[in-house]
Amino acid sequence: MMNGHFASVGEEGTREQYEHGVQVVDEDKEFNPHISQYLALENVIPAGFNYHIISVFGSQSTGKSTLLNYLFGTQFGVMQENERRQTTKGIWMSKNKRPTTGADGKTTMAENILVMDVEGTDGRERGEDQDFERKSSLFALATSEVLMVNIWEHQVGLYQGANMGLLKTVFEVNLQLFLKDSKTIPRSLLFFVIRDHLGNTPLENLRATLLQDLSRLWSTISKPPGLENSKIDDYFDFAFVALPHKILQPQQFEQAVEKLSKRFVEGFKDPKKAGLVNDEDTGVFQPQYHRRIPADGFPVYAEGIWDQIEQNKDLDLPTQQELLAQFRCDEIAREVLIPFDETIAPLEEKQAAAKLVGEPIIIQNLGLTMNKARETVFKDFETNASRYHKGVYTRKRAELESKVDTRLKALFQGQLQAAHKSGLAAFGDAVSGAVKAGQKKGATYDFAQIVESEKKKALASFERTAQNVVVQGATWSDYKQELTLFKKELDESSKRLRRDEMKRLANRVERWVRSRLGESIGLEFNKLGTGRGGSGAPENGEKPASEKDLWDRIWHVFTDTVTQAEARFTERAKSFDASPDEVDVGLWRLRRKSWGVLSAKIDEEMMEGNLLLKLRENFEDKFRYDDAGVPRIWRPTDDIEGAYTKARESTLKLIPLLTRFRLGETGSPPPLDAWIGAAPPGVSPADEDDLAPIGGVDEDEGKSLEEETLVLSEAKATDLANRFRKMADGVFVEAKRGALGGVTQ
Numbered sequence: 063m064m065n066g067h068f069a070s071v072g073e074e075g076t077r078e079q080y081e082h083g084v085q086v087v088d089e090d091k092e093f094n095p096h097i098s099q100y101l102a103l104e105n106v107i108p109a110g111f112n113y114h115i116i117s118v119f120g121s122q123s124t125g126k127s128t129l130l131n132y133l134f135g136t137q138f139g140v141m142q143e144n145e146r147r148q149t150t151k152g153i154w155m156s157k158n159k160r161p162t163t164g165a166d167g168k169t170t171m172a173e174n175i176l177v178m179d180v181e182g183t184d185g186r187e188r189g190e191d192q193d194f195e196r197k198s199s200l201f202a203l204a205t206s207e208v209l210m211v212n213i214w215e216h217q218v219g220l221y222q223g224a225n226m227g228l229l230k231t232v233f234e235v236n237l238q239l240f241l242k243d244s245k246t247i248p249r250s251l252l253f254f255v256i257r258d259h260l261g262n263t264p265l266e267n268l269r270a271t272l273l274q275d276l277s278r279l280w281s282t283i284s285k286p287p288g289l290e291n292s293k294i295d296d297y298f299d300f301a302f303v304a305l306p307h308k309i310l311q312p313q314q315f316e317q318a319v320e321k322l323s324k325r326f327v328e329g330f331k332d333p334k335k336a337g338l339v340n341d342e343d344t345g346v347f348q349p350q351y352h353r354r355i356p357a358d359g360f361p362v363y364a365e366g367i368w369d370q371i372e373q374n375k376d377l378d379l380p381t382q383q384e385l386l387a388q389f390r391c392d393e394i395a396r397e398v399l400i401p402f403d404e405t406i407a408p409l410e411e412k413q414a415a416a417k418l419v420g421e422p423i424i425i426q427n428l429g430l431t432m433n434k435a436r437e438t439v440f441k442d443f444e445t446n447a448s449r450y451h452k453g454v455y456t457r458k459r460a461e462l463e464s465k466v467d468t469r470l471k472a473l474f475q476g477q478l479q480a481a482h483k484s485g486l487a488a489f490g491d492a493v494s495g496a497v498k499a500g501q502k503k504g505a506t507y508d509f510a511q512i513v514e515s516e517k518k519k520a521l522a523s524f525e526r527t528a529q530n531v532v533v534q535g536a537t538w539s540d541y542k543q544e545l546t547l548f549k550k551e552l553d554e555s556s557k558r559l560r561r562d563e564m565k566r567l568a569n570r571v572e573r574w575v576r577s578r579l580g581e582s583i584g585l586e587f588n589k590l591g592t593g594r595g596g597s598g599a600p601e602n603g604e605k606p607a608s609e610k611d612l613w614d615r616i617w618h619v620f621t622d623t624v625t626q627a628e629a630r631f632t633e634r635a636k637s638f639d640a641s642p643d644e645v646d647v648g649l650w651r652l653r654r655k656s657w658g659v660l661s662a663k664i665d666e667e668m669m670e671g672n673l674l675l676k677l678r679e680n681f682e683d684k685f686r687y688d689d690a691g692v693p694r695i696w697r698p699t700d701d702i703e704g705a706y707t708k709a710r711e712s713t714l715k716l717i718p719l720l721t722r723f724r725l726g727e728t729g730s731p732p733p734l735d736a737w738i739g740a741a742p743p744g745v746s747p748a749d750e751d752d753l754a755p756i757g758g759v760d761e762d763e764g765k766s767l768e769e770e771t772l773v774l775s776e777a778k779a780t781d782l783a784n785r786f787r788k789m790a791d792g793v794f795v796e797a798k799r800g801a802l803g804g805v806t807q
């Protein structure tokens with residue numbers, strides 16, 4: 063699938079177009095940019111290393127093309143018998159067309175054999191153009207595993223023959239290739255095809271003659287410094303075959319070619335151990351001949367090589383291979399990123415869009431998708447790129463990994479952020495929902511348990527989401543830190559929720575205090591209206607007990623009520639796991655607020671009208687009723703003045719008593735400071751926000767306890783006394799009148 067994409071360089075080629083193979087280099091030494099198209103058409107591109115390149119050399123018109131066409135089923139142009147003109151120009155390439163397996167399913171030939179037909183080199187038409195010969199030799203050597211040298215039998219031993227010139231060139235350029243790095247240059251097989259073998263001279267003899275000539279030739283070539291002592295078989299293996307005359311013995315020729323074709327299989331014998339490759343049973347394709355250029359990189363590599371050759375630059379194969387590796391690895395990386403991008407980019411967009419509107423989303427099956435995409439992208443890259451230069455491949459793989467992982471990591475973290483945010487929200491909702499449901503039922507719901515169970519659910523859900531999005535084999539794909547953070551924020555959220563719950567509880571308890579105090583304090587004040595009080599005898603001049611200890615009773619009722627409220631509060635607060643500190647703060651607030659409630663209630667009772675009414679009731683009670691509680695009927699003889707004065711003075715004594723909140727026992731204000739207590743250590747500014755300052759407790763407020771407990775100002779007390787007197791006078795006058803009237807009547 064992916065390799066198919068590599069092939070689609072330019073327009074699609076057709077079989078007809080490449081009937082004769084593809085011209086790699088034309089007669090103007092231009093490299094053909096469509097090699098990859100041809101190799102794609104021939105399905106060689108995906109072959110990896112499973113392909114072979116053979117080049118054929120030899121004087122022109124020695125039947126090279128003819129041989130290739132027989133041997134590989136190719137259709138290279140051949141010279142027609144009637145016009146003796148060179149047909150093969152430049153370098154042509156064609157894939158072996160013969161079947162690679164026989165009818166019995168056995169391998170008959172190696173797969174993907176690419177044959178290069180190199181222009182004849184007699185220079186009949188190119189004159190003394192040694193340049194092309196050199197260049198095409200260099201090109202063939204740099205790319206081919208097997209170099210077939212086509213030679214007439216009658217030329218064997220003719221040391222001065224044209225073929226020797228060619229071979230000399232081959233040897234020289236070969237040494238040039240070895241200059242840079244002798245370790246990375248593979249060996250080559252020189253396969254001599256002796257044509258028009260008459261049969262008189264056995265192949266053995268021809269072989270011996272040729273080898274002799276070759277070593278003689280080797281000794282004469284100029285060797286670069288450092289390679290002076292190199293031997294020919296340091297670089298080359300040799301093989302030989304003799305073919306009958308194609309025209310005179312066509313049948314024998316074809317049989318021999320048929321037999322020869324069987325040798326184009328993978329060879330497994332190490333020729334170093336086996337000696338020279340002359341064993342007909344040994345395949346010509348030895349692993350050590352292979353140039354190790356992956357098939358999909360061959361077009362680029364070949365072009366680069368030709369480019370260097372064309373520009374007469376030193377051919378540095380290791381560098382070429384590294385450049386190729388860089389080029390191809392980049393290309394492959396781009397290719398494998400396409401399907402990755404198709405999968406990942408929409409998710410990235412989705413996540414970014416959701417984030418933009420502040421509502422991060424959890425993408426379903428994100429982990430599965432990411433794992434698959436990551437695995438695929440690396441696997442595809444490895445499959446295609448790992449055949450290239452190891453160092454380059456490793457580097458490019460790291461680059462790709464970082465590119466891929468940067469994006470996946472962002473998705474991963476986005477997902478965790480979404481899980482974090484939605485998890486916290488869901489937790490808060492769930493807790494308040496459960497509280498509301500509990501309130502509806504009216505029962506005392508267990509807040510702590512609600513929080514605990516919702517927290518567990520939230521953590522489990524977060525972990526599920528996180529676990530799902532873990533990318534296998536990615537070191538960054540760890541959510542421990544995020545989980546810890548989530549847990550921490552859950553705790554903080556629980557604390558906030560508990561504080562809210564505490565506030566609700568505090569409000570409830572406060573309301574309860576208010577209603578209780580409203581009732582009980584009102585009652586205490588109402589007692590003022592009963593001037594006789596319990597059993598107290600007004601004669602002894604003492605105030606009735608109910609009047610004298612008004613404040614003691616109020617303080618008692620108040621502290622009693624608050625103590626009960628505190629007990630309620632403490633019990634509830636503990637039930638939802640409030641810390642002792644939190645409870646202390648709640649109680650402290652409750653006491654302060656309760657004091658506020660009491661203050662307000664007292665103020666209400668002290669409102670002028672209310673107070674005057676109470677004084678009047680108190681006075682009238684004393685004036686109009688006798689000690690037994692029987693209403694008096696005034697007679698003119700009665701000491702109305704005396705009773706009036708006594709009752710009035712008794713009631714007037716209440717006013718100074720009322721002006722200040724004093725406890726009878728100590729004669730001092732209630733111990734508010736000690737009773738409220740110091741602010742507990744856990745108190746926060748927020749806790750103090752809605753608290754009114756209390757004199758004598760909050761020293762900074764500049765208000766003393768005396769002032770805090772001053773119920774009625776001096777002026778108001780005087781005013782109240784005056785109004786009371788007038789009111790009492792009225793009652794007196796009325797009584798007096800009533801007494802007189804009663805007599806007259």
Ligand code: GDP
Binds near residue numbers: 121140143148150308
């Ligand atoms: P190339 O230039 O080396 O590719 O040679 P060609 O394949 O075009 O053939 C050149 C001529 O040699 C043609 O006329 C062929 O018919 C002829 N030819 C082909 N094979 C043989 C052979 O085995 N022996 C001889 N004597 N002639 C051959």
Ligand code: MG
Binds near residue numbers: 139150
């Ligand atoms: Mg030819």
